[in-house]
Amino acid sequence: MTANVGAQLRKGVVESCVLGLxxxxxxxxxxxxxxxxxxxMIASVGTLYPMLSRMRSQGLILSYxxxxxxxxxxxxxxxxDFGTVALLEFRNQxxxxxxxxxxxxxxRADDD
Amino acid sequence: MMIEAMTKDPARxxxxxxxxxxxxxxxxxxxxxxxxxxxxxxxxxxxAVLARIKQMGSPAVIAAEARIQIEGQTAVMATDRxxxxxxxxxxxxxxxxxGGIILPVIGAIIGYAxxxxxxDWTRRDKKIATWTVGLATSxxxxxxxxxxxxxxxxxxxxxxxxxxxxxxxxxxIFVQLVNVIVGIRLLARxxxx
Numbered sequence: 001m002t003a004n005v006g007a008q009l010r011k012g013v014v015e016s017c018v019l020g021l022x023x024x025x026x027x028x029x030x031x032x033x034x035x036x037x038x039x040x041m042i043a044s045v046g047t048l049y050p051m052l053s054r055m056r057s058q059g060l061i062l063s064y065x066x067x068x069x070x071x072x073x074x075x076x077x078x079x080x081d082f083g084t085v086a087l088l089e090f091r092n093q094x095x096x097x098x099x100x101x102x103x104x105x106x107x108r109a110d111d112d
Numbered sequence: 113m114m115i116e117a118m119t120k121d122p123a124r125x126x127x128x129x130x131x132x133x134x135x136x137x138x139x140x141x142x143x144x145x146x147x148x149x150x151x152x153x154x155x156x157x158x159x160a161v162l163a164r165i166k167q168m169g170s171p172a173v174i175a176a177e178a179r180i181q182i183e184g185q186t187a188v189m190a191t192d193r194x195x196x197x198x199x200x201x202x203x204x205x206x207x208x209x210x211g212g213i214i215l216p217v218i219g220a221i222i223g224y225a226x227x228x229x230x231x232d233w234t235r236r237d238k239k240i241a242t243w244t245v246g247l248a249t250s251x252x253x254x255x256x257x258x259x260x261x262x263x264x265x266x267x268x269x270x271x272x273x274x275x276x277x278x279x280x281x282x283x284x285i286f287v288q289l290v291n292v293i294v295g296i297r298l299l300a301r302x303x304x305x
Binding site: 011028029030034042043044045046047048049050051052053054072073074075 | 169
């Protein structure tokens with residue numbers, strides 16, 4: 001369990017992190033991949049596309065093609081209205097959730 | 113020219129390796145992954161291509177990570193979406209190729225229905241196949257109509273085989289030939305992966 005705890009935690013929140021990134025600005029696959037890999041949220045680009053595909057089929061995000069600032073046409077991903085609502089719901093639950101977990105796992109105070 | 117060839121080759125080789133590593137996953141997802149990687153390698157210098165390939169990681173790792181994601185998803189969705197058996201798309205393509213000979217019209221329709229249900233073909237494969245046979249059927253229908261409109265009304269000119277029958281049969285043979293080509297192309301696309 002200890003070895004998998006990081007992976008399990010990431011698995012539970014990585015989609016919401018994608019929603020959070022796309023709320024700021026539409027991004028293309030490699031941009032998302034670099035950001036998530038450098039943040040330690042995914043291990044490789046192989047994780048990203050199945051997740052994006054699933055999120056698109058759930059109506060959370062949309063994809064469209066557009067010329068990127070650096071030139072070539074790329075597939076960009078952006079949030080849908082449903083995705084925005086899902087992100088808001090996650091935000092509303094995240095802080096209280098973290099507080100509860102913090103309280104439950106807090107180290108025992110030393111009795112002097 | 114040399115530099116251009118050097119730019120393209122490592123990218124092409126890498127994408128071919130990724131495609132091979134992903135051969136057993138859903139075709140649309142495979143195309144999406146390959147498209148995402150390809151657009152990132154496009155227009156880079158040879159050195160930049162090699163550096164970006166290193167960042168992307170080995171095809172085996174990409175495929176393994178993709179499978180972990182898909183398997184997790186499949187486990188969650190197992191109750192509402194069954195995994196497609198390996199033979200399904202082959203049988204679908206065979207129905208397109210020869211189904212119309214065994215069961216005229218209906219056999220081919222079954223094949224196209226299986227083609228659209230299967231997750232082994234890309235949306236592009238499905239559209240090309242369907243548009244091709246749709247176009248062939250339209251052309252055949254127009255030719256049949258023209259032949260029938262220009263048919264002789266002379267009561268003495270009574271052919272052994274009715275003209276309408278001959279025209280419709282020729283139209284169906286033409287569409288069947290197109291189905292054979294479409295089916296063989298689909299099988300070749302599948303076997304090339």
